[in-house]
Amino acid sequence: MSLAIANLLRAAPHDDGAIDRFLRDHEFPLVEGTSATFVFRGRVDAVYLRHWVFGLGSQQPFNRLENSDFWYLTLELPTRSRVEYKLEIQQGDHSRWIRDPLNDQIAHDPFGANSVCAGEGYERPEWTEYDPDAREGTIEEITLPRTPFGGPRRLTVYLPARFRVSRRYRLLVVHDGGDYLRYSSLKEVLDNLIDRLEVAPLIVAMTHPEDRLVEYADDPRHADFIVNTVVPYMEENYPLYKAVSARCLMGASFGGVASLSTAWRYPGAFGRLLLQSGSFAFTDIGENRRGPLFDRVVSFVNGFREAPGRLAEKVFVSCGTYESLIYENRSMVPLLQATGMDIRYEEARDGHNWENWRDRLRTALSWLFPGPLWMVYE
Amino acid sequence: MYTESPKPATGVLLGPQRLAVTVDAELDALQVEGKVAMITCGWQEREEEDRELHDALGSRAVNLNLHARGDAVFLDDRELRDAHRAKQDRLRQLQVLYRGRLEHAVAAVSELQDARGPADLIASEITAAIEAIRLVDRQHLARVTLLNRDYEDEISPSERPVVVLHRREIADILAGCGAVAIAGGNVATILNRLRLFGMHELLQGRTILAWSAGAMALTDRIVLFHDSPPQGRGNAEILDAGLGLFPSLVALPHARRRLLLDDRRRVSLFARRFAPARCVTLDERSRLLCDGENYRAGPVTRALCDGGDVVALETWSL
Numbered sequence: 001m002s003l004a005i006a007n008l009l010r011a012a013p014h015d016d017g018a019i020d021r022f023l024r025d026h027e028f029p030l031v032e033g034t035s036a037t038f039v040f041r042g043r044v045d046a047v048y049l050r051h052w053v054f055g056l057g058s059q060q061p062f063n064r065l066e067n068s069d070f071w072y073l074t075l076e077l078p079t080r081s082r083v084e085y086k087l088e089i090q091q092g093d094h095s096r097w098i099r100d101p102l103n104d105q106i107a108h109d110p111f112g113a114n115s116v117c118a119g120e121g122y123e124r125p126e127w128t129e130y131d132p133d134a135r136e137g138t139i140e141e142i143t144l145p146r147t148p149f150g151g152p153r154r155l156t157v158y159l160p161a162r163f164r165v166s167r168r169y170r171l172l173v174v175h176d177g178g179d180y181l182r183y184s185s186l187k188e189v190l191d192n193l194i195d196r197l198e199v200a201p202l203i204v205a206m207t208h209p210e211d212r213l214v215e216y217a218d219d220p221r222h223a224d225f226i227v228n229t230v231v232p233y234m235e236e237n238y239p240l241y242k243a244v245s246a247r248c249l250m251g252a253s254f255g256g257v258a259s260l261s262t263a264w265r266y267p268g269a270f271g272r273l274l275l276q277s278g279s280f281a282f283t284d285i286g287e288n289r290r291g292p293l294f295d296r297v298v299s300f301v302n303g304f305r306e307a308p309g310r311l312a313e314k315v316f317v318s319c320g321t322y323e324s325l326i327y328e329n330r331s332m333v334p335l336l337q338a339t340g341m342d343i344r345y346e347e348a349r350d351g352h353n354w355e356n357w358r359d360r361l362r363t364a365l366s367w368l369f370p371g372p373l374w375m376v377y378e
Numbered sequence: 379m380y381t382e383s384p385k386p387a388t389g390v391l392l393g394p395q396r397l398a399v400t401v402d403a404e405l406d407a408l409q410v411e412g413k414v415a416m417i418t419c420g421w422q423e424r425e426e427e428d429r430e431l432h433d434a435l436g437s438r439a440v441n442l443n444l445h446a447r448g449d450a451v452f453l454d455d456r457e458l459r460d461a462h463r464a465k466q467d468r469l470r471q472l473q474v475l476y477r478g479r480l481e482h483a484v485a486a487v488s489e490l491q492d493a494r495g496p497a498d499l500i501a502s503e504i505t506a507a508i509e510a511i512r513l514v515d516r517q518h519l520a521r522v523t524l525l526n527r528d529y530e531d532e533i534s535p536s537e538r539p540v541v542v543l544h545r546r547e548i549a550d551i552l553a554g555c556g557a558v559a560i561a562g563g564n565v566a567t568i569l570n571r572l573r574l575f576g577m578h579e580l581l582q583g584r585t586i587l588a589w590s591a592g593a594m595a596l597t598d599r600i601v602l603f604h605d606s607p608p609q610g611r612g613n614a615e616i617l618d619a620g621l622g623l624f625p626s627l628v629a630l631p632h633a634r635r636r637l638l639l640d641d642r643r644r645v646s647l648f649a650r651r652f653a654p655a656r657c658v659t660l661d662e663r664s665r666l667l668c669d670g671e672n673y674r675a676g677p678v679t680r681a682l683c684d685g686g687d688v689v690a691l692e693t694w695s696l
Contacts, residue, residue, distance in 0.1 A: 133397060162424065162427075164423070164424070166423060167423060196635075198607070198608050362608050363608055363609075366607075366608035366609050367608075367609055370609060372564065373604055373607055373608075374602045374604065374607075374615075375564050375565055375566055375602070376420075376562075376563060376564050376565070376591065377394075377562050377563075377565060377590040377591040377594060377631045377632060378394060378396060378420075378562045378563055378590055378591070
């Protein structure tokens with residue numbers, strides 16, 4: 001199959017009319033099979049694709065079509081890929097990063113928003129979107145007045161639809177709860193999966209760090225906070241099963257480290273762990289090359305790798321194959337398996353981002369806390 | 379109480395009622411007079427949260443509270459409770475073993491459906507492979523039946539004083555009712571409560587309206603199903619025999635959501651596996667009327683066919 005951009009390049013002349021027609025006739029990025037063509041139009045000196053795909057150079061230069069204002073770049077994009085990116089526009093001595101003006105697909109994160117290129121076969125799962133037919137859970141804001149950090153901490157609590165105090169529920173504790181709600185549609189996901197009976201009704205305690213890179217890096221205060229403040233508060237104030245198998249701790253990136261390190265410091269406190277793209281940096285020899293922020297992480301992960309223990313009953317691990325952390329996560333899996341824990345591992349052609357973590361929640365939560373899908377027909 | 383082959387009921391099986399209530403119109407169409415007994419035990423501890431159903435049925439609705447009655451029975455009669463729990467544990471273990479056998483049998487059909495070779499040879503092999511699944515199903519149902527019978531022979535639930543008491547109360551309520559409405563929910567819970575109070579006898583001769591799991595529990599085989607669950611292979615499985623008041627059919631509530639109805643292979647396998655019973659979809663606004671001798675389906679009620687189609691239903695005789 002000849003790519004559309006190749007056809008354009010072959011067909012002279014490349015006047016404004018031909019370029020206008022090309023832009024009008026296609027949507028961008030133009031995904032054709034396993035190729036994605038990015039384009040930009042403007043009188044600039046250079047254009048680069050800035051993306052977060054580990055394995056490709058992070059700065060991919062666009063080609064200019066003769067002396068026109070039309071820039072293009074074609075990349076290999078395996079099926080079911082999802083890539084977040086920006087364009088770097090260079091003009092004279094100045095360069096700026098912008099979202100792709102020809103692409104309205106956007107993903108948000110705590111740093112702003114990126115453009116999104118979805119490869120062939122990737123579709124946003126419908127269970128991540130608001131479903132008017134799904135019964136909705138409710139959100140409560142709590143302040144925990146005394147914590148090991150010395151001051152109060154905010155806690156956001158999700159109660160499932162049809163919550164009643166006379167029932168017992170499983171507990172999910174989520175690191176970076178605000179980000180999961182905002183960028184991973186956590187409430188919609190919970191509402192949908194619980195309503196569809198795929199996940200058991202859960203009470204979710206979402207924490208909000210103040211300095212996550214410090215608190216999550218194997219900080220004993222954080223583990224103390226989760227195990228000795230959050231869990232007891234939840235058990236005291238909500239109808240929860242007491243069994244550890246009914247308790248799950250979850251987090252992404254540094255939140256994955258925080259989850260593992262908390263479980264390591266308090267083995268048996270949680271029966272379930274959900275570790276998404278954990279920043280499990282380690283060294284076999286020599287210095288940590290990820291910078292000082294990772295010093296405590298590397299020290300913890302090295303220690304864990306030296307003496308891994310049975311921390312929980314079931315652990316779900318996921319990572320994007322386009323992440324720099326894929327090596328660390330892949331190598332963590334056999335280590336966890338060797339402890340006798342029940343491990344499930346899932347990869348996706350995606351990066352280190354909140355929508356990747358969102359898209360894995362159905363498989364993860366339905367495995368960790370399966371709902372009564374087979375028995376209930378309402 | 380566990381029995382077989384009761385007389386077919388008169389009444390109607392419906393699609394889910396939460397988003398499209400039709401039970402009120404059906405009551406009118408059936409010209410039901412008097413009170414309507416409600417069975418909402420499938421909602422388990424939410425049994426009493428029946429306001430929406432009360433709104434639909436009006437002031438004549440009366441909840442039989444079978445779930446609460448069951449709890450009261452088990453609280454009063456610990457021996458019965460322990461025997462019931464032990465039986466349920468055995469049934470769960472049996473279901474897991476059956477699921478394992480089933481997976482291999484269904485995988486054989488899938489493999490043959492992908493096979494290359496003379497079409498007639500492949501077709502006859504597929505027929506034989508489906509017969510193997512049917513055998514696994516029959517054996518499972520026989521084992522489940524035996525377990526249930528052993529339990530009843532051993533503990534005689536219908537003769538326990540507290541059960542007799544509740545059953546009498548239920549019979550008294552039913553005596554003043556023109557129809558019984560059975561809602562969906564947890565199908566095993568519905569089945570267990572209906573059996574505990576000998577409802578197959580108490581429902582005889584009454585007009586019944588049932589939907590979702592309530593409909594499933596009234597057929598002669600309860601088939602659990604979901605073609606694309608988040609975990610597992612999605613092989614339909616037999617749970618148990620139902621009350622058999624609506625015989626010769628497999629009730630498939632939420633079929634549009636739970637089944638891949640465009641997948642002709644899966645549809646064909648489903649239909650052939652449970653034949654001669656008709657596999658009937660019960661989505662919103664579906665209705666399947668039974669007058670005791672014939673079934674008559676409403677316009678959005680369809681059946682899975684051997685060839686893989688999903689078609690509208692004609693009237694058919696029992």
